[in-house]
Amino acid sequence: MVPGVPPLLTPVPLTSAAMTRQCARPSCDRQAVATLSYQYSASVVWLESLAPEPHPMTHDLCDLHAESQSVPMGWELRDERVPRLPLAVAAEIG
Numbered sequence: 663m664v665p666g667v668p669p670l671l672t673p674v675p676l677t678s679a680a681m682t683r684q685c686a687r688p689s690c691d692r693q694a695v696a697t698l699s700y701q702y703s704a705s706v707v708w709l710e711s712l713a714p715e716p717h718p719m720t721h722d723l724c725d726l727h728a729e730s731q732s733v734p735m736g737w738e739l740r741d742e743r744v745p746r747l748p749l750a751v752a753a754e755i756g
């Protein structure tokens with residue numbers, strides 16, 4: 663949850679183009695699979711499953727950059743991503 667953002671009232675279909683966003687890291691063209699958000703007042707960084715819609719206060723990351731995400735000294739990283747289906751993992755390995 664991002665403070666100040668109202669909950670989504672309309673479900674977004676999984677096939678929506680919004681689900682195929684690109685990683686926010688420079689020079690990375692991989693597909694985003696996670697959304698990173700910050701709360702400066704609490705020194706917390708959230709890593710969550712890709713948000714249905716992009717938001718100016720969050721960053722979309724690919725699996726590589728989500729896994730390698732680190733936080734500044736004194737900050738807490740909360741990984742709240744939903745575990746991926748084994749089928750999806752197997753498809754990436756193959």
Ligand SMILES: [Zn+2]
Binds near residue numbers: 686
């Ligand atoms: Zn990336």
